[in-house]
Amino acid sequence: MIRIIIAEDQKMLLGALAALIDLEEDMEVVGRAGNGEEAVNLVKLHNPDVCIMDIEMPGSSGLEAAEQLKGLDCKVIILTTFARAGYFDRAVKAGVDGYLLKDSPSEELSSSIRSVVSGRRIYASELVDEAYNTSSENPLTDRESEVLVLMADGKSTKEIAGQLFLTTGTVRNYISAILDKLEVSNRIEAITRFKEKGWFK
């Protein structure tokens, strides 16, 4: 019997996934978590074979949880909406055993679980393509990223300058560099692009 823990903050999906898995005769859901921290606790408590994990959850994310579970012999499968290279890279670095998309057909879930248990790694094909083709690191320096985050929050140049103890000229210069590096021509496009690429946080 494959013993499974699911971590997912949308309760409807959490319940539905549990129903789906419990239909399989060789699988059993032994715990349900609503965030990353709960998931880590449940895994330590129940010692399951597999933990299925969403990424975006309130409090600690699925990626943080996956990083903490590295080393334990519970296999981790990430199940998320987001086909972003940034998330995928980080998940691979955390040593996850599978990365599925919520867009994938539901039949793939049970087969992926069995594959992972038998030692293989399963990555949604869309992601592997993307990782090879378009995967790119965030080209912004720490300082620039800091500025962009404040900017995305709707702050004006003056407010950003105040918060970072810089002159407005300096902040405008950073923004100019950001626009240049992201190959866009105004703040709004920069924010959109940054989000698209999965570079937030």
Place this chain on the structure above:
Amino acid sequence: MIRIIIAEDQKMLLGALAALIDLEEDMEVVGRAGNGEEAVNLVKLHNPDVCIMDIEMPGSSGLEAAEQLKGLDCKVIILTTFARAGYFDRAVKAGVDGYLLKDSPSEELSSSIRSVVSGRRIYASELVDEAYNTSSENPLTDRESEVLVLMADGKSTKEIAGQLFLTTGTVRNYISAILDKLEVSNRIEAITRFKEKGWFK
């Protein structure tokens, strides 16, 4: 036997919901759709008792589909992530019989289905509160909304002016009015606010 059609673009959730519903002895999933248009066709074809519908789907949305199904005697339940007043208002106007959130516990799904079949209406409580307290109409005129949409796309004043055959002065004036009405002080905040309120489209 309650006959049900589900429309949901995330295949994983679609499959899992179907599994959840098929566990109930008095319910049966007779069709699955990946967008609003498919859902309408399937309803006309199979004449089910209930159609469960996501809002944000590629192509035609769940709200458009619900509007088209008004009058048929298939009950419509909206099942979405978004607790936005804008969506909720529009759904109520379209005469939907239920509005559930993906954050609601999965046990509520089957009980809600039985309720709407017996003629009641079921709205997630979070929404009713919000509708009474904060529900508000989009205060922008059509022209202003048009400008905001282009602006959210990252277009510059000049590009917007070109596209709408206006001078840049006029466009800037509209934007000024938009900022005023949304009570914000720059374009980025205006876009964020507009999204928050669920006023997009």
Place this chain on the structure above:
DNA sequence: ATTACAGCATGACAAATGTCATATAGGTCA
């Protein structure tokens, strides 16, 4: 018919934004 009002449109002006040249501090590598 007159008034009042809302939406649409514009240009003048002031303020914020984006670009560029420039300067310093720290790192690396030949």
Place this chain on the structure above:
DNA sequence: TGACCTATATGACATTTGTCATGCTGTAAT
């Protein structure tokens, strides 16, 4: 030790953005 690079920081300048006063519709109310 230089030569070179990168990240950080700034101010001068031109452009873009936001505000305001103003005029022109159409239409609803008196």
